[in-house]
Amino acid sequence: MSELPFAATTPVSVSRVGLKASDAEGLAAYYRAVVGLQELSRADGAITLGAAERPLLVIEPDATAKPDDPRSAGLFHTAFLLPSRADLGRWINHAAANKIRIEGASDHLVSEALYLTDPEGNGIEIYRDRLPEEWKWNGDKIAMATERLNLAAVAASVPAGDAGWQGAPENSIVGHVHLRVGRPEDAEAWWHQEFGFDTVAKYGGQAVFLSSGGYHHHIGGNSWHSAGAGRRDPSRSGLAWVEMRSDNVTKETNREDPWGTVIRTVPGKA
Template sequence: MNFHREPVTFVGQVNLKVQNLERSLSFYKEVIGFKVLEQSERFANLTADGKTTLLSIEQPDNVLPMQGKTTGLYHFALLLPKRSDLAKIVQHFMEVGMRFGSSDHLVSEALYLSDPDGNGIEIYIDRDPSEWHWENGEVEMTVDPLNFPDLLSFGKQQSWKGLPSGTVMGHIHLHVAELKKTEEFYTKGLGFEVVNRFGAQALFISDGKYHHHIGLNTWNGVGAPMPSPNSVGLESFTLMLSNEEKRNQIITQFKSIGAAVMEENGSFVTSDPSGNRIILKV
């Protein structure tokens, strides 16, 4: 499945703000199974394969707890390579007493939980794309109960050893203030296509016919405000682009819809209409 490598545009890294770095590091290492790639007093990069940063966490100055009913992160989603990997992490969560939710989305099987600050996390595996059902350009997704007896029969006799090295950032799901301008930003600006509409409250977008690289919802209320810059939550996320030409094309597309792109420390950075920061990386 080539939905998270070039030429597809996909989410490479998610950057979070937390209240207490040590507490978060303990959770992300011991519960989720990340390894630390680099760390300072206020910042850490986390990896599954020992080379690629998937998640960065930082403790800002004068950090505030998560603010409710704002735009920002709904969840980031870690995609595991195999169904047995999902079974192993279910067994691990049960052993450490971690509470979690679950769902069968037809295209995928997913677990849901939150970090100590309330940042949402999904851990999932994809079903084979040949099993996804498309109609009129939309992929069918639902919220069915996960079949745990069937899933757990895949992971027996194997111990959990942390996130497998083939784990990738599968997608990100965001709270936004409204959907019309947001859809224009992500489709006409970034070049994604809408692959599923969930009534008038959410839409799912992707590149290369994935079920979704980004989810967008107004469940925190239409007109939800941006959180404070130093509050817990999403700092930014990185979109991986196949080449400079693609990035230049996106910058041109942004100009045509009146969206700004800035250069910061050698990176090109933009924000969606709800203030979610995006780093455009080649």
């Protein structure tokens, strides 16, 4: 059995993501078939999906929801972290066999990642981390880049005779969430104040990456398409909430970031 990824062992980490969907059944079917999540439970119409018994994604139905606006504040992507490079290789082979449309494939130095978009426009990243001891730091800032991913090398990491992709394996987690924001500096200040996060990287004035406990990032915030965005329109589909797990709290709390995105916090270990 694989170990729990480093991203989940820090004082604060991502627990679950909630999506509002105009077609909850269709969206749940997509995450089962493409991402390999399993349905864990249903309550009041909401569908909880996860890996093994770990809930990772909650899809909340709203048949009247307007489509998400990619120029507004909201979700850039939910990043599903697989425990090993071989797991990512299995997923690549699964995507190729099932003609799953991939929109990007990048080597970020700290990780290897593929990108796609679900049927309601929500971004998805599927990735694996390199070992933390392989990451390069310049003081308190981490070296990240966007280079071409060697897909063949990742696929070749799957052992010969392997059973192949069997769905998201145990100890898969949501490693990070990347948000669309109006001003990255406002996101940076909010996550510093509310969660004590560290700024680990910036891409000019358009993106900021923040984390707890020395991870490369639990939260990203960019204004690449959403510069100047104000508060979110609650009548639209897309991101409903982000849930963080924290060692530093004893009860559940809800708060909103500067754009009205609901950030939940729950106590307890991963």
